Amino acid sequence: MILRRVARPMLAGIFIWGGVQALRSPEAHAEAAKPMLDQLRGTAGDKIPDSVPTDAVTLVKIDGAVKVVAGLLFATNRLPRLASLALSGSLVPTTLAAHQFWAEKDPAQRTQQLIHFLKNAGLLGGLLLATADTEGKPSLGWRAKRAGKQLKSQAHDLGEWAQDTGETVGEAVTAAPHKARKALSGLTSR
Incomplete structure (x- = not known):
């Protein structure tokens, strides 16, 4: 269907761009992720296996690579359900780490973070629809x-x-x- 051929690249574009930006400057993105990672490390403690990276820069690089690869797969209609699921999984921690509107004291910053949080929630809704889209075939x-x-x-x-x-x-x-x-x-x- 032509709608899918147009909509998928449009939806994937922001993930591909964001993934490339994260790979180009992972340190800047890692600074935004550090508070949430520190909180997770404090909560999970020694339950995190040694094989799982906990370094913020490494996690940002992995997240960026997932966004680029899954975004390209989704945009080109290759494994679209799996790609949209991977993008969904990548979007949730990114949103929670980067757009904590509830922690902002400044009303203007709180409003900006809320807008970005809601934008990402809308993107997540689109990805979830794409994950469930069987293109008319039985599940x-x-x-x-x-x-x-x-x-x-x-x-x-x-x-x-x-x-x-x-x-x-x-x-x-x-x-x-x-x-x-x-x-x-x-x-x-x-």
């Missing part, structure tokens, strides 16, 4: 449920067939392909 859950119902119906039919012929289910399963070919050949020979 995996629906397809799995339908396949389960079909399998149950076929098993029931096979059980009835076995009961009607006096065979065991195992014998019916073994004989089914032969009987199906015989039935089909009877239809085509008419």
